[in-house]
Amino acid sequence: MVTANKLLLLADQTRISIDEWTRLKQMGREPSQSDKGDIEHSLRTIRQGLVALNEEHATRGYTDDQQLDQDRSAIDKVASKYQDLLDQYAQNPDVDVEPLRYSAPPQSTETVAAKKSVRFRENLEDIQEQRLFGPRANNFVEPYHDDPDMDNRDIHQQQQVTMQQQDDHLDRLAQSVSRQHELSIQIDDELTVHNQLLDDVDNYVDRSHGRLEAAKHRLEKFSRKAKENGSLLTIAILTLIFIILVVVLK
Numbered sequence: 001m002v003t004a005n006k007l008l009l010l011a012d013q014t015r016i017s018i019d020e021w022t023r024l025k026q027m028g029r030e031p032s033q034s035d036k037g038d039i040e041h042s043l044r045t046i047r048q049g050l051v052a053l054n055e056e057h058a059t060r061g062y063t064d065d066q067q068l069d070q071d072r073s074a075i076d077k078v079a080s081k082y083q084d085l086l087d088q089y090a091q092n093p094d095v096d097v098e099p100l101r102y103s104a105p106p107q108s109t110e111t112v113a114a115k116k117s118v119r120f121r122e123n124l125e126d127i128q129e130q131r132l133f134g135p136r137a138n139n140f141v142e143p144y145h146d147d148p149d150m151d152n153r154d155i156h157q158q159q160q161v162t163m164q165q166q167d168d169h170l171d172r173l174a175q176s177v178s179r180q181h182e183l184s185i186q187i188d189d190e191l192t193v194h195n196q197l198l199d200d201v202d203n204y205v206d207r208s209h210g211r212l213e214a215a216k217h218r219l220e221k222f223s224r225k226a227k228e229n230g231s232l233l234t235i236a237i238l239t240l241i242f243i244i245l246v247v248v249l250k
Contacts, residue, residue, distance in 0.1 A: 002049045002163055004074035006170050010049075011081040013177035014042040018089050020184045025092065038180075039089065042173060043100050046082050049170070050075065050102055052163060 017039050024031045053075050062068040082102055090097045 002052050002166055002170065004053060004071075004078050006167070006174075007046055007049045007053075007078045008081060010042060010046055010170055010174055010177070011078065011085060013174060013181065014039060014046070014085055015088070016181050016184075017042070017177060018085065020181075022088075022092065036095070038176070040100065042177070043082070043085060043089070045166070045170060045173065046078070046085075047100060047102050048166065050079055050082065052166070053078070 017035070021031050021035055021039060057071055057075060079102065086097045086100060086102075089095060
């Protein structure tokens with residue numbers, strides 16, 4: 001059956017899917033339509049689960065105020081997380097969350113009080129019956145059930161089957177979202193490795209550029225010195241030639 005804890009788990013996994021979907025769009029990559037369909041399907045499933053929990057809460061006869069408050073608090077927590085998911089999903093301009101809106105049904109305190117009062121009277125009658133007839137009275141006195149009650153049981157069984165199917169679907173969906181999350185983590189790790197490789201290549205290019213600049217500066221310095229000392233070298237060569245000619249002609 002659908003429980004608040006399972007809906008909270010599905011809400012957490014749906015939030016992860018929305019985060020991954022939003023990050024892909026921010027990176028300039030267009031997510032697939034199937035991813036968008038899975039997110040909206042998960043949101044609809046949570047919404048249907050909230051409706052089912054509220055119906056069960058409204059029709060259940062509570063005899064313990066603490067349990068009633070705990071169940072109401074759990075449902076409100078799921079509704080709050082669902083609203084947060086819608087707000088996060090609505091930040092994307094190309095989505096429409098209006099069909100996914102959820103409105104909590106109004107709580108009737110009179111109905112709850114009446115149900116508790118009826119349950120209290122039934123328990124009181126059972127206690128009085130035990131005192132009058134003893135513990136074996138239940139073996140001879142059986143409650144009366146008419147045909148409409150049989151129909152109600154059939155309806156209740158059908159609802160139980162439907163809720164069980166929804167529960168199985170939630171389990172399968174949770175497994176699918178978990179696999180998608182693991183796949184996204186692997187993709188993120190691979191992207192991190194590629195980014196590190198690109199950073200290493202950039203650093204190597206920067207070092208090579210630095211060495212080329214240093215060699216260029218040394219070459220320019222040598223060329224400048226050669227130009228400055230070029231005239232002195234010419235005078236020295238001419239002087240040497242003049243001395244040789246003087247020696248030869250002499």
